[in-house]
Amino acid sequence: MEITVTVNGQQHRRSIEPRVLLAYFLRDELSLTGTHLGCDTSNCGACVVWLDGVPVKSCTVLAAMADGKEVRTVESLAQNGKLDPVQQGFIRCHGAQCGFCTPGMLMTARWLLDRDPNPSEERIREAISGQLCRCTGYENIVRAVRWAAEHERRDEVTS
Amino acid sequence: MQVPAQFEYERATSIAHAVQLLGKYNGAGRLIAGGHSLIPMMKLRLARPEVLIDINEVAELGGISRVDGELRVGALVRHTELLDDDEVAQLFPILRDAEKVIADPIVRNRGTVGGSVCQADPSEDLSAAFSALRAYAVVQGAETQRIVPLRDFFVGPYETVVGPGELLVELRVPVRTGGSSAFLKVSRRAGDWAVGAVGAAVWLDGDVITEVGIGLSALGARNFVAVEAEDFLRGRSVSADVLGEAGRIAAEHCDPPVDQRGPADYKRHLAATLVTRALQLACRRAGREV
Ligand SMILES: Cc1cc2nc3c(=O)[nH]c(=O)nc-3n(C[C@H](O)[C@H](O)[C@H](O)COP(=O)(O)OP(=O)(O)OC[C@H]3O[C@@H](n4cnc5c(N)ncnc54)[C@H](O)[C@@H]3O)c2cc1C
Ligand code: FES
Numbered sequence: 001m002e003i004t005v006t007v008n009g010q011q012h013r014r015s016i017e018p019r020v021l022l023a024y025f026l027r028d029e030l031s032l033t034g035t036h037l038g039c040d041t042s043n044c045g046a047c048v049v050w051l052d053g054v055p056v057k058s059c060t061v062l063a064a065m066a067d068g069k070e071v072r073t074v075e076s077l078a079q080n081g082k083l084d085p086v087q088q089g090f091i092r093c094h095g096a097q098c099g100f101c102t103p104g105m106l107m108t109a110r111w112l113l114d115r116d117p118n119p120s121e122e123r124i125r126e127a128i129s130g131q132l133c134r135c136t137g138y139e140n141i142v143r144a145v146r147w148a149a150e151h152e153r154r155d156e157v158t159s
Numbered sequence: 160m161q162v163p164a165q166f167e168y169e170r171a172t173s174i175a176h177a178v179q180l181l182g183k184y185n186g187a188g189r190l191i192a193g194g195h196s197l198i199p200m201m202k203l204r205l206a207r208p209e210v211l212i213d214i215n216e217v218a219e220l221g222g223i224s225r226v227d228g229e230l231r232v233g234a235l236v237r238h239t240e241l242l243d244d245d246e247v248a249q250l251f252p253i254l255r256d257a258e259k260v261i262a263d264p265i266v267r268n269r270g271t272v273g274g275s276v277c278q279a280d281p282s283e284d285l286s287a288a289f290s291a292l293r294a295y296a297v298v299q300g301a302e303t304q305r306i307v308p309l310r311d312f313f314v315g316p317y318e319t320v321v322g323p324g325e326l327l328v329e330l331r332v333p334v335r336t337g338g339s340s341a342f343l344k345v346s347r348r349a350g351d352w353a354v355g356a357v358g359a360a361v362w363l364d365g366d367v368i369t370e371v372g373i374g375l376s377a378l379g380a381r382n383f384v385a386v387e388a389e390d391f392l393r394g395r396s397v398s399a400d401v402l403g404e405a406g407r408i409a410a411e412h413c414d415p416p417v418d419q420r421g422p423a424d425y426k427r428h429l430a431a432t433l434v435t436r437a438l439q440l441a442c443r444r445a446g447r448e449v
């Protein structure tokens with residue numbers, strides 16, 4: 001079947017099998033390999049992308065379901081060579097170790113900060129509670145999101 | 160890499176269109192809403208539909224409204240929407256309690272109320288919560304619409320009265336004053352399915368329980384409800400002893416499965432304790448301290 005999906009502002013038209021999952025469509029068809037696949041069973045959250053502005057686990061969404069819709073992936077966070085504050089926070093606070101969970105964490109963090117510019121630690125932990133990190137123990141991820149929140153509000157973020 | 164077997168994909172644009180597509184494929188078509196139960200099952204070949212009928216674009220299936228003394232929750236309402244709705248939380252705190260502990264925020268962005276009850280997984284939390292509230296299911300077929308009490312909706316594990324040519328349109332919950340509700344769940348870790356969960360709704364006239372609903376999830380209760388405990392409570396005055404006895408009766412009449420989440424005797428103990436505590440919390444919220 002033919003689908004047209006707008007990914008990070010750019011329209012893509014592809015012929016696919018209906019059974020292709022969104023995560024594989026992004027990685028294999030569009031070569032956007034920033035989105036990771038960990039469990040493939042909707043448990044780990046490495047595959048989180050935005051579908052029409054809402055974070056979803058793209059291993060459990062059909063690419064066909066995204067036909068005519070907007071998808072946003074981790075590749076869209078940096079703009080004109082400047083990292084998004086959440087990305088900067090992950091660097092400053094060592095929020096990534098192996099980096100496998102990071103794309104999903106970043107997409108959820110960006111979404112949270114867009115809704116709540118000053119989230120409590122508890123709110124951050126709740127927001128990422130469907131995402132697994134095997135390395136950091138989450139402490140530095142929470143710190144990274146707090147860092148982004150603080151610097152973004154003060155508009156102090158530089159590249 | 161886990162990929163479902165091949166299927167054809169159709170996108171329904173209205174309820175009528177969805178029903179027409181179900182008729183066209185005559186049993187070979189399967190509805191897909193959030194896909195968060197069906198897609199994992201298809202990856203494992205536990206389900207192998209020939210045609211998927213996507214209802215995500217059917218606007219008529221969405222939305223939460225209050226009409227004629229009923230709360231109406233569209234089949235396509237996402238968990239997140241139900242969780243965030245303040246009127247729902249005020250009318251039926253049991254629903255917010257339950258939604259808070261269903262899966263995780265990202266899964267809740269996608270999974271739907273209709274998909275949850277139609278999946279009829281014995282561990283589904285909303286099936287217990289809406290059964291406690293004595294909700295009704297509105298089921299649409301090619302010719303007729305049926306309104307089925309949710310307590311008659313579940314035929315068995317993973318099976319409901321929704322026929323191959325039908326779909327669930329919405330759930331309706333009668334709004335009655337003088338009561339409140341609560342939901343309690345024990346799970347092994349955040350976001351996991353229940354070891355056991357209980358929802359309770361009570362309506363009081365002074366001290367006397369005029370009506371009550373008790374829903375159990377993952378505890379092997381027939382149709383997700385504890386009818387014997389409800390019958391015991393109706394007409395009695397609220398007291399710690401009475402609520403304790405209701406828990407004991409509910410535990411006696413359920414048949415918890417033995418699985419990796421625990422042995423039967425533990426789950427039976429959990430059933431008794433959770434029923435009593437959920438009733439206590441519901442009574443407290445209704446203004447009657449126990
Ligand atoms: C990681 C994870 C954790 C979870 N944890 C929990 C939990 O703790 N508690 C809990 O209760 N649930 C849990 N769930 C299940 C979650 O609530 C799902 O969203 C829900 O079971 C199915 O909803 P869905 O919209 O995704 O349904 P789908 O997967 O789209 O459909 C499920 C079934 O319902 C049918 N169906 C869907 N809509 C209709 C309709 N309108 N009319 C007729 N048939 C229909 C489909 O044909 C299919 O057979 C979890 C899911 C995941 C992935
Ligand atoms: S790969 Fe999608 S949740 Fe793990």
Ligand code: FES
Pocket residue numbers: 095096097098099100101102132133134135136
């Ligand atoms: S940094 Fe390795 S899994 Fe999170």
